[in-house]
Amino acid sequence: MQLVQTTRDALLKPLSTVAGIVERRHTLPILANILMRKEGSRVSFIATDLEVQITTHADFGVGGDNESITVAARKLVDILKALPDTGDIKLALNSNKLAVQTGKSRFALQTLAASEFPTVAQPEHWDVSLSVSQKSLRHLLNMVHFAMAQQDIRYYLNGMLLVFEPGRVRAVATDGHRLAHSSTEADGIAERHEVIVPRKTVLEMQRLLDDSDAVVDIDVAPGQIRFRFGDVELVSKLVEGKFPDFTRVIPTSYTRHFLVNREALQGSLQRAAILTTDKFKGVRLQLAQNLMKISSTNAEQEEAQEEIDIDYGHEALDVGFNVSYLLDVLSNIKVEEIKWSVMPDQNASALITLPDDEQFKYVVMPMRI
Structure with a gap:
């Protein structure tokens, strides 16, 4: 059954967006895969490492059927990058294998059942919801990310503190030897709220954001934060723990x-x-x-x-x-x-x-x- 037909670059864009969080070393084989969900012409691509989940969409599905499969992320991306950008690429499901075809090149990749893919459950209610521009959020992260700790036993330092308060979002990072602080204006915040965003999530957001005025919707719930912009949705677990009082350090x-x-x-x-x-x-x-x-x-x-x-x-x-x-x-x-x-x-x-x-x-x- 044919799933997708589009150009190489059109297919690479959503795959590259989500494949960045796929770990090369993993405990569950299915975590090396991405989940492809086809609902008519709309195709969703989802990747997760159980801490972070990225979803993106594209409209190049073929036919009105609904189908879901998982396939090795790195292999599919590497194959597409190596193919010439000449004709359309077709993805089809044949006997539990994903067939990749363009011109005289053909590949057959093993798939695993979509039902085994561990998607992140999202809450019905979010405690904090706000919007900022991609440019503002990217600048905010860029100004403090370098001060985050790496693999510190004080796990709460291996991330970035985001402080949501009326009219403003603050970002703070420290490894115990230095501390960086910055903030940006934001509307829609009713009361102060603090969360610690994991290091990996911060680095992924820096990779995905651009310097446009397009809006990023940010939602926060206990233990979870969600970023939505363009065709991308990133959901991440939060780091538990008490971040140091940065106001005493500055x-x-x-x-x-x-x-x-x-x-x-x-x-x-x-x-x-x-x-x-x-x-x-x-x-x-x-x-x-x-x-x-x-x-x-x-x-x-x-x-x-x-x-x-x-x-x-x-x-x-x-x-x-x-x-x-x-x-x-x-x-x-x-x-x-x-x-x-x-x-x-x-x-x-x-x-x-x-x-x-x-x-x-x-x-x-x-x-x-």
Whole structure:
């Protein structure tokens, strides 16, 4: 029975959208598959890893029949990518195998029953519902995602805190050594609500969102969050646990500030980082009259030194930082200048903000050099 007939690129688009979350290593064989549901001309593609589920739709089904199958995601995507984009591609179901045909190329892929596919159950009622533009949400995630922890035993740090409050959505990420905060305006939120979105979900949303003004509908229920935009629906479990109180981490009383060119600082840090090691990524920052000195050394007694002119008129300060934490923020914020705030204490954290964005705040703890 023929299921689909369309061009290669038209078929690849929805498949590539959902296949990104399919794990290469999996405990259940069916999790390597995507679920294809055909209802007349409308075809749905669903992938899940039991934590995240992505669904997308397309209108290239053939005939009025309804049919559901599951097939290996990677194999189907790899086959389509390798085929020439010349004629239409036909997908048909023959004896429990998915036949892929175009021109003189033919493939037969094993299928598993659609009834075995573990789709995520969604609640009837959502506690929070709001809408933001794709551009705003993508910018919000981009500004803080790099501070998320990776495989931390404090599992609640392996994700991003989203705080929904009247008129605004805040995003916060921390790994215990640095913290990033940003926010965007949003309508439709009646009362404050906090959730922790898993790291994988954040990275998938960054991949799927674009810089358009198209709307993203966000719904939150106990243990679950849903994003709907265009033909895509992403449903994710939430991380349970208590996120640290970020308001206590962000300094509010710093009085010593200076502006520094982002590209100049980034270049100096990248060069100084060459002489650091994987085990020790420390660089030394020395602030003096209108000057920032950056230096690094290693076990071979090699040394790097950089100098940047800045407008700094306070007493000298000598402090060390993990250079990776500084480079992470500088490579993700596309501005000409950053605002750096300090305290006259080498044990105090540094606060990096943007001159034209009051909502972005990046706090990085010092380290002993």
